[in-house]
Amino acid sequence: MHVAVGSGNPVKRDAVQRALPDATVDAVSVDSGVSEQPWGDDETIEGARTRAERAFGPEYDLGVGLEGGVCAVEHRETAGNASGGTASTERDGDLYLIMWAAATDGDRTEIAAGPRLRLPGNVAARLRDGDELGPVMDDLLDTSGVAENQGAAGVLTAGMTDRTEALRTAVAGALGPFVTEYY
Numbered sequence: 213m214h215v216a217v218g219s220g221n222p223v224k225r226d227a228v229q230r231a232l233p234d235a236t237v238d239a240v241s242v243d244s245g246v247s248e249q250p251w252g253d254d255e256t257i258e259g260a261r262t263r264a265e266r267a268f269g270p271e272y273d274l275g276v277g278l279e280g281g282v283c284a285v286e287h288r289e290t291a292g293n294a295s296g297g298t299a300s301t302e303r304d305g306d307l308y309l310i311m312w313a314a315a316t317d318g319d320r321t322e323i324a325a326g327p328r329l330r331l332p333g334n335v336a337a338r339l340r341d342g343d344e345l346g347p348v349m350d351d352l353l354d355t356s357g358v359a360e361n362q363g364a365a366g367v368l369t370a371g372m373t374d375r376t377e378a379l380r381t382a383v384a385g386a387l388g389p390f391v392t393e394y395y
Contacts, residue, residue, distance in 0.1 A: 218242040218263030218277040223360055227379035228276050231387060242266035244279060249344040256281030256312045257323055264314040264321060274390065277314045278379050280363075282307050282331065282339055307336035309345065309364050313382035315390060322395075324385025326378045329368050 213235040217228045220241035229237045243266070244250075244259035259279035268275025284305035311326035331339070338348045346359035349367060358367065363375025389395035 213273045214238070214271065215274045215276055216240045216267035216269065216272040218244075218265075218267030218275060221360060223363065223376050224278045224379060227278065227376050228383050230376065230380045231383040238272075240267040240275075244277075246279070249339065250279060250281030252281065252283050253310065253312070253325075256283070256310055257314070260312040260314040260323065261316075261321055264316045268316050268318055273317065274387075275316045275318075276383060276386070278311065278382065280309065280311045280345070280379075282336075282345065283310045283328070284308075285328075285330075307331045307339060309368070311379055311382050313379065313386040315383070315386040317390065320389075322386050322389045324382050324388070326382030326385075327365070327373070329365060331364070331368070335364075 213232060215228060215232060215235050215237045217225045217237060217239050220239050225237055225239040242263055245262040246255050246259035250256040250259050256279045260277040263277025263279065264275040267277065285308050286305055308328045308330050310328050312323060313326065314321055314323045335348055335352065339345060345364055349358040349364050350356050353367065358364065362371065365378040366374035
């Protein structure tokens with residue numbers, strides 16, 4: 213199997229190679245068609261889908277696109293109170309790191325999500341001010357190239373997962389309909 217990954221980022225190529233260890237996987241730099249810092253599931257899915265479709269060509273069996281973004285998630289917190297009952301409070305839109313993968317064979321495109329990780333308040337504040345996650349993480353760690361290494365996923369989980377593995381999970385979900393007979 214010959215697969216094109218719509219990115220020059222080695223982490224994204226490695227995620228696809230881990231999902232398809234017997235495949236030949238080529239990195240093909242393409243534009244995502246979305247903003248540098250995608251917001252919400254819709255824009256992040258659009259970026260993954262666009263990358264997959266732009267990378268795919270006649271020399272490939274599949275094109276794969278991966279896109280990371282951020283998404284505000286509204287949810288309720290339940291906590292015990294002094295009277296022994298529980299109380300619910302609204303939390304105002306925590307920001308989460310999200311990742312989506314798309315795979316296409318030229319006829320159909322399938323998508324799947326990777327894990328979602330809540331971003332720390334100081335990181336979320338900078339993103340809301342217009343910064344991008346990769347440079348914010350580089351600043352936080354006083355380093356460079358976090359997005360091409362462990363990624364925010366690795367930093368925020370103390371290495372229990374990393375960006376490659378988180379993206380591999382999304383890729384596996386998007387590839388499922390192409391590699392099993394259940395769809």
